[in-house]
Amino acid sequence: MAPSGPQWIGRSFHGLRSRGDNRADVDALVGAAGIIILVWLLATFVPSIVLLARRLHDFDASGKWAWTTFVPYLGFLAVIVIGLIPGTKGENEKGQDPRDLDPNAMAEVFE
Numbered sequence: 001m002a003p004s005g006p007q008w009i010g011r012s013f014h015g016l017r018s019r020g021d022n023r024a025d026v027d028a029l030v031g032a033a034g035i036i037i038l039v040w041l042l043a044t045f046v047p048s049i050v051l052l053a054r055r056l057h058d059f060d061a062s063g064k065w066a067w068t069t070f071v072p073y074l075g076f077l078a079v080i081v082i083g084l085i086p087g088t089k090g091e092n093e094k095g096q097d098p099r100d101l102d103p104n105a106m107a108e109v110f111e
Contacts, residue, residue, distance in 0.1 A: 052079070057094045058087040 053063030065082075069075040 052082065055082055058092075059085050060088050060092050060094075 049066050049069075052066040052069065056063050056065050065078075068078045071078070
């Protein structure tokens with residue numbers, strides 16, 4: 001019986017890897033995928049930390065709390081909690097609350 005769903009991808013890749021006749025091709029594919037993933041991680045790492053720090057500033061917390069996302073298991077929960085905490089009502093030390101802007105100001109942006 002042929003595997004259904006996403007399992008066939010892993011099984012077929014494992015089959016290529018274990019036969020040995022296409023080992024150079026598979027190694028090149030794995031190497032290229034690894035390079036692409038590494039470039040993507042490096043390109044998104046700093047912006048994601050900066051975005052998280054800006055979100056922390058939105059409710060008057062220190063941006064240093066962004067480092068809690070690197071703690072295993074706790075980091076995932078920290079990102080969820082930080083995303084769900086409402087921002088400070090009105091103006092805070094980082095600037096004006098974007099929800100308090102004039103509704104017509106948004107319409108001017110898209111004109």
